[in-house]
Structure formats: structure tokens, C-alpha cells
Amino acid sequence: MELYQGALDTKEIFGRWLDSEATSNYGAYIPFVGTIRAEDDIEGLSFDIYEPILEEWFNSWQIRAKERGAIVKMAHAVGDVPIHTSSYISAVFSPKRRVALELIDEFVEDFKANAPIWKYDIIDGRRVYAEDRSTAMSGAGLLG
Amino acid sequence: MITIEFLGPIGKSPIEMEVSTLRELSAKLKEDSSLAKWLENSAVAINDTMVNSLDIDLKDGDRVSILPPVCGG
Numbered sequence: 001m002e003l004y005q006g007a008l009d010t011k012e013i014f015g016r017w018l019d020s021e022a023t024s025n026y027g028a029y030i031p032f033v034g035t036i037r038a039e040d041d042i043e044g045l046s047f048d049i050y051e052p053i054l055e056e057w058f059n060s061w062q063i064r065a066k067e068r069g070a071i072v073k074m075a076h077a078v079g080d081v082p083i084h085t086s087s088y089i090s091a092v093f094s095p096k097r098r099v100a101l102e103l104i105d106e107f108v109e110d111f112k113a114n115a116p117i118w119k120y121d122i123i124d125g126r127r128v129y130a131e132d133r134s135t136a137m138s139g140a141g142l143l144g
Numbered sequence: 145m146i147t148i149e150f151l152g153p154i155g156k157s158p159i160e161m162e163v164s165t166l167r168e169l170s171a172k173l174k175e176d177s178s179l180a181k182w183l184e185n186s187a188v189a190i191n192d193t194m195v196n197s198l199d200i201d202l203k204d205g206d207r208v209s210i211l212p213p214v215c216g217g
């Protein structure tokens with residue numbers, strides 16, 4: 001897992017991941033790129049991350065992937081990221097395509113629901129919590 | 145002493161409290177009306193491990209994190 005201040009250099013990261021597994025004998029490599037769209041007059045998005053629990057969440061996915069002979073990778077931005085650049089990328093390597101296609105779907109969806117990352121719209125230079133697009137994590141409301 | 149930290153958009157500085165269970169902590173935190181809406185939709189971790197039950201004893205030095213709704217990507 002890799003975290004970067006600001007927008008991701010997607011080509012560098014994907015290229016490095018590809019090189020790192022070049023002789024691992026994986027038959028399928030499926031990358032996913034999340035790009036920030038221009039909508040609702042936002043200048044960009046901004047992110048807070050709680051790294052210790054994100055690490056734990058990611059490690060649990062490495063174990064799930066390994067059980068299917070695959071590996072997952074991800075990189076995410078911290079802080080401000082302008083529109084038309086990338087804040088999140090991930091990838092799955094697996095021996096055959098079917099596992100990789102299924103895993104990238106499960107991994108990205110669970111990422112949206114349970115990775116401890118908070119998103120803000122940047123409007124007029126100010127950060128506004130993206131409350132309506134956010135999802136309560138598993139077990140939410142315990143103290144409420 | 146237990147430390148409680150409020151992550152992401154809650155925007156509140158960490159506080160310290162003398163409580164011995166998560167249930168007791170819940171009751172204390174609810175006294176702060178500005179936290180009520182966050183408590184209803186936030187998940188909870190103790191020392192960076194997510195928890196799902198109020199019947200958990202807290203010990204001196206424990207760190208409780210309050211995690212509001214998330215949206216990565």
C-alpha cells in the first residue's frame with residue numbers, strides 16, 4: 001500500500017507494479033484508476049486517512065487475495081487533489097483472469113465501504129465534508 | 145486514563161476520560177450534544193482494532209477512535 005501527498009503519478013506506479021511482478025508468473029493484471037471528475041463546481045477533492053486501520057484493512061485483503069493465488073495493490077492520495085487527476089488506484093494480479101476480474105470488483109467495493117478515508121469537496125478553496133456520498137463503516141452506531 | 149480521538153470530519157481534539165467500559169464511555173460521550181449525530185453513524189476502534197460490542201472493558205492507556213462515515217477513492 002502506498003500513500004502520497006497530492007495527485008498520484010499513475011503511470012509511474014502502474015509501471016513499477018508491472019515490473020515488480022514481471023517474472024511472478026501471473027497471467028492477469030487488472031488496474032483500476034479513480035479520476036476526479038469536474039462536477040458541482042468543485043476545484044478538487046481532499047482526503048484524510050487514518051493509516052493504522054487502513055493498513056490493517058489492506059492486510060486483510062492481501063490474505064483474502066492470497067487464498068485465491070492473487071495479490072492486490074493500492075495507492076491513495078492524502079490532502080488536496082485537483083480535478084482530472086487521480087486520487088486512488090488499485091490493481092490485482094492473478095494466475096488467470098477470472099479471479100482478477102472478481103477480486104478487483106470486491107476489493108474496490110469494500111474499499112469504498114470500509115477503508116478509513118474521509119473525502120471533502122474543495123469549493124472556493126475550502127474543504128466541505130462529502131457527507132452525502134459517505135458510507136457508515138461496519139459496526140457504526142455502537143456508541144450512539 | 146482512556147484517550148478518545150475523533151477522526152476525519154468530526155474536527156474535535158482528542159480528550160481523556162476515566163471510564164472502565166465502552167458502555168460507560170458511550171453514556172459519557174452522549175452528554176456532549178455536538179457529538180450525538182456523529183456517534184449514531186460512527187464506527188469504533190480500540191487501539192486500532194475495530195470493535196462491535198459495548199461489553200468491552202477498557203484499561204488504563206487504551207485509545208478509542210471514533211470513525212465517521214467514509215468515502216475513499
